[in-house]
Amino acid sequence: MSRYLVRRIIALIPVMLVVATFAFLLVHLVPGDPASMILGDMATVEDVERLREEMHLNAPLIVQYITWLGRVVRGNWGNSLYSQQPVLAMLAERAQPTLILSVSSLFVAVLLGIPTGVLAAVRRGTKIDAAILSVAMFGAAIPGFWLGLVMIMYIGVSLGWLPTSGYQPLSTGFFNTMQYFVLPAIALGFPHSALIIRVVRSTMLDVLNTDFVRTARAKGLSKFMVIGKHALRNSLIPILTVIGMSFATMVAGTVVTETVFSIPGMGRLVVTSVMRRDYPVLQGSILIVAAIYVIVNLVIDLLYVWVDPRVKY
Amino acid sequence: MTTLADMLREFRKSAAKAWRRNPIIRIGTIIFVVVLLVAVLAPYISQHDPLKMNPLNRLKGPSRANWFGTDELGRDVFSRVVFGARTSLQVGLSVVFLTILMGAIIGLLAGFFKKLDGPIMRIMDGFLAMPSELVAISLMASLGPSVNNVILALSIAHVPRMARLLRSSVLVVREMNYVEAAEALGVPVPRVLLKHVLPNCLSPLIVQATSTFAFAVLSEASLSFLGVGLPPYVPSWGTILSGGRQFMMQAPWITMFPGMSIILTVLSLNLLGDGLRDLLDPKLRKIAS
Numbered sequence: 357m358s359r360y361l362v363r364r365i366i367a368l369i370p371v372m373l374v375v376a377t378f379a380f381l382l383v384h385l386v387p388g389d390p391a392s393m394i395l396g397d398m399a400t401v402e403d404v405e406r407l408r409e410e411m412h413l414n415a416p417l418i419v420q421y422i423t424w425l426g427r428v429v430r431g432n433w434g435n436s437l438y439s440q441q442p443v444l445a446m447l448a449e450r451a452q453p454t455l456i457l458s459v460s461s462l463f464v465a466v467l468l469g470i471p472t473g474v475l476a477a478v479r480r481g482t483k484i485d486a487a488i489l490s491v492a493m494f495g496a497a498i499p500g501f502w503l504g505l506v507m508i509m510y511i512g513v514s515l516g517w518l519p520t521s522g523y524q525p526l527s528t529g530f531f532n533t534m535q536y537f538v539l540p541a542i543a544l545g546f547p548h549s550a551l552i553i554r555v556v557r558s559t560m561l562d563v564l565n566t567d568f569v570r571t572a573r574a575k576g577l578s579k580f581m582v583i584g585k586h587a588l589r590n591s592l593i594p595i596l597t598v599i600g601m602s603f604a605t606m607v608a609g610t611v612v613t614e615t616v617f618s619i620p621g622m623g624r625l626v627v628t629s630v631m632r633r634d635y636p637v638l639q640g641s642i643l644i645v646a647a648i649y650v651i652v653n654l655v656i657d658l659l660y661v662w663v664d665p666r667v668k669y
Numbered sequence: 670m671t672t673l674a675d676m677l678r679e680f681r682k683s684a685a686k687a688w689r690r691n692p693i694i695r696i697g698t699i700i701f702v703v704v705l706l707v708a709v710l711a712p713y714i715s716q717h718d719p720l721k722m723n724p725l726n727r728l729k730g731p732s733r734a735n736w737f738g739t740d741e742l743g744r745d746v747f748s749r750v751v752f753g754a755r756t757s758l759q760v761g762l763s764v765v766f767l768t769i770l771m772g773a774i775i776g777l778l779a780g781f782f783k784k785l786d787g788p789i790m791r792i793m794d795g796f797l798a799m800p801s802e803l804v805a806i807s808l809m810a811s812l813g814p815s816v817n818n819v820i821l822a823l824s825i826a827h828v829p830r831m832a833r834l835l836r837s838s839v840l841v842v843r844e845m846n847y848v849e850a851a852e853a854l855g856v857p858v859p860r861v862l863l864k865h866v867l868p869n870c871l872s873p874l875i876v877q878a879t880s881t882f883a884f885a886v887l888s889e890a891s892l893s894f895l896g897v898g899l900p901p902y903v904p905s906w907g908t909i910l911s912g913g914r915q916f917m918m919q920a921p922w923i924t925m926f927p928g929m930s931i932i933l934t935v936l937s938l939n940l941l942g943d944g945l946r947d948l949l950d951p952k953l954r955k956i957a958s
Binding site: 370371372373374375377378379382383385386493494496497498499501502505506508509513604605607608609611612615626627629630631633635638641642645646649650 | 791792794795796798799800801802803804806807808809810811812883887890891894895896897910914917918921924925928931932933935936939940
């Protein structure tokens with residue numbers, strides 16, 4: 357197990373290297389001179405030259421790449437071109453709302469997805485099943501940001517039950533913070549629950565047809581025990597896979613959701629840094645999101661062992 | 670071994686059967702064809718110029734003159750949504766085309782040439798560690814807002830998935846007797862790849878193409894909504910939503926109609942994809958039923 361873990365962590369190095377290379381090359385994809393592009397038409401020659409110096413644009417590309425990579429590895433991610441703040445500090449400051457949003461969206465997706473998927477599988481072929489499948493099909497097609505806008509319109513503003521924008525840190529109290537995340541988490545989580553419903557339903561259908569479920573039924577176990585303890589337990593691996601994939605997409609989905617609900621998180625930082633061509637911030641965000649993504653994937657693979665003791669690494 | 674012509678004939682036959690038997694394909698196709706017709710016939714369907722502003726007639730609700738109301742500049746929302754269908758489908762189709770083209774090249778090279786496999790797939794793994802939306806939005810920072818750049822960014826973001834999929838089919842097909850036979854007969858490698866390997870890897874690719882299309886429509890809308898996709902004057906579902914956002918309370922119609930258009934289009938593509946998957950992959954058929 358520990359050897360497997362070491363191997364997996366080593367395998368992350370080339371992946372993160374590709375991510376870093378992509379982040380580095382972004383600056384150089386700009387047609388023409390990145391420095392004058394960033395500063396716009398009004399900049400003086402001196403300003404452009406100063407920025408070229410600051411961004412080390414005068415060195416050969418390969419030298420730039422190696423020095424940049426060296427700094428990133430040592431934890432010096434540069435300063436924002438816009439606010440001059442250190443990038444790592446900016447990202448750390450905005451991590452809390454983004455993490456709360458991603459985790460609560462995952463909660464929504466899982467709490468909605470698993471029971472509904474199980475219900476559809478158990479009631480296979482009935483009207484309930486058909487209704488759930490249609491809603492899931494429909495749900496998967498809804499753009500999360502649009503759902504967010506509609507909820508702001510009809511639930512947030514018209515009914516006035518929940519705040520529709522902004523954020524208060526966790527230090528102001530758990531429930532105070534969470535009320536800001538109810539609508540965003542539904543907007544981000546609901547479309548994903550559709551995917552989870554479909555995976556849960558199809559794996560449950562397979563498992564419900566196996567001999568051990570028939571045996572469990574024959575033994576006279578309660579329906580709850582048969583479904584919860586025998587069937588669901590044995591469907592967890594594909595479910596876990598789809599949950600992991602959803603979580604990673606949700607972290608990326610915070611970009612749009614945070615903009616809709618004006619939450620000052622990392623996602624919004626990505627949008628503003630794209631608009632301001634604030635490359636150090638953008639590069640930092642890419643690295644962080646990719647790191648979260650690979651770590652989530654690793655954790656999911658490790659969870660397989662816990663979920664299914666037959667899995668051995 | 671099957672040639673492309675055989676494949677197409679086979680496909681037509683099974684498509685006709687699927688149309689008769691599979692309601693999912695039927696519904697998906699009908700909705701998609703309607704959207705396609707709206708896009709193609711946009712100038713004939715819309716009653717107004719989608720770009721024409723009329724400050725005296727701003728933020729008016731749906732009426733006989735303006736079926737979907739007017740926006741903050743007095744432009745006809747119905748015409749903008751109709752022309753938006755054009756933009757969305759143009760972006761979607763181009764992204765699908767480019768993704769398949771680039772994905773096929775990369776997938777064929779990686780799957781067929783063992784030496785290239787390692788390096789190419791490591792690069793793809795790196796890209797797959799970044800969510801597609803993030804890759805696309807980052808590229809937009811450097812490329813700047815325009816229709817072509819959105820297409821390029823979304824294609825690059827989705828190529829790794831297509832390449833990985835194609836590679837896995839190529840790995841299987843490469844071991845087939847007919848490929849070995851072709852090579853033994855001295856058929857040049859490019860011809861082996863295009864005539865013998867590629868046609869036999871197409872079916873998973875077709876299913877993936879529908880989901881790439883859906884992804885492209887959704888992502889174009891979100892990029893444009895965020896203001897980093899298409900320039901605001903191009904009528905697209907995303908730019909309409911972006912403009913309508915500030916006037917959501919006074920003029921909800923600006924937000925509702927483009928959103929529903931996105932849902933319908935993505936829904937039709939997902940249905941088509943599901944139907945095609947059942948059709949092309951008998952092993953998965955039982956899951957859908």
